Amino acid sequence: MTRLIRPTPLRQAGGWLLSFVGAALLLSLAAWGYYRSGDPLVAPTLILSGESLQLTNGSGRSIADGVRVEALGSNGNAMVQGVIAPFEAAAYRDLAWRVEGLSEGTELRLIWAEERNPRAIQARPVSTDEAGLGRILLESDPGWQGRIVALGLVVLGELRDPILVRRIELHPRASTIAELRDAFIGDWAFFEGWTGRSPHFNRGAPIGAPFQPVVLVALWVGLASLLYASIIPPWRFVSRPLPYVAFFLIGWAVLDLRWQWDLVRRLDVTEQTYAGLDETGKQLAGPDRNFYPFLMELRQRLSEDPSRVIVLASDPFGYAAMRTRYHLAPYDLYSGLRSLPDPSQVRAGDYILLMFPLSSVRYDQRRRALIAEDRTLPVDRIEVRSTLGALFRVREED
DSSP, X not given: OOOOBOOOHHHHHHHHHHHHHHHHHHHHHHHHHHHHHTSOSSOOOEEEOGGGEEEEESEEEEETTEEEEEEOOTTSEEEEEEOOOOEEGGGEEEEEEEEEXXXXXXXXXXXXXXXXXXXXXXXXEEOOOTTSEEEEEOTTOTTOXXXXXXXXXXXXXXXXXXXXXXXXXXXXXXXXXXXHHHHHHHHHTOOOOOOSSOTTOOOOSOTTOSSOHHHHHHHHHHHHHHHHXXXXXXXXXXXXXXXXXXXXXXXXXXXXXXXXXXXHHHHHHHHHHHTXXXXXXXXXXXXXXXXXXXXXXXXXXXXXXXXXXXXXXXXTTSHHHHHHHHHTTTSEEEEEESSOOOGGGOOTTOXXXXXXXXXXXXXXXXXXXXXXXXXXXXXXXXXXXXXXEEEEEEOOOO
């Protein structure tokens, strides 16, 4: 049976310090490796395959994982274009592709167009290896600049057999140390401002940030604990929970200090935005300021009795529709509809509020009716000076 011994104070202090610093270094290296390889800060890897490849010239057909080119067009070429959203050329360093079936006498060219001059097509001859794979470095090409709006491959020459364009990949340039540093500092210094949510809610980092502060701190606590356990293994030394508790409390304190800092800044913003204002002034200064005047005008147009108001919106459970219910209380509001209700469910005197944009319902001025597909509802339009919506009152059939 192994007898446990008590570690010396120097070994304990050294183990604790090495674990504290080593965990931070390991976490930094892991983050650096992650950004440099799979998901850099500058842009995501752009992969075009399947439905994101289209044959825009020549004859052929789409297949499950690409395009099959069977014949050239009347102008002597076939073009396969990628379906892309415009992107900055500077964010990407090289492009790779996979084209199968190229034979002698068939030429392949990479083409792209830039937003400022889309008619000036850039073209570069490219080739593939025996497996159909090819790659070209773009960041040093003088034509690879600006905002790219079109990208594709052109087949020229003789096409003896069909060829398959399987895949086009754009790889981003690697993030620099300075970019990683700025991203890390930016995530930790992220401040969302006043949101109207509970003051105890703290997002902690921008939406989509790969490493949330809570995750980073949890990883650091775990790594520090593992390092300490490897330096002073509990199966050789008398183990005390104090170092592990210290790692946990340090992580907790870091997150709590960050949260308190966020609360102080949020308090300053709240005071600057709302201090000294009445209720109307607060609404006009807050997040509802764009449509609050419209809703107040609606209140003036509605009758004093608690009439029923049916709200139609393209996003009936979105922010605008829900805040409309809040600001128009205590009226009996019914929301959740994207189109007209059945005429049997409404009665004369009900109000219909259309929140724009809403393409499913239109107003026929000649017939004085709201129309949606096979439903028609007789209404009187109530004048509202706004482009945010329109108000109607249901009337009896003529």
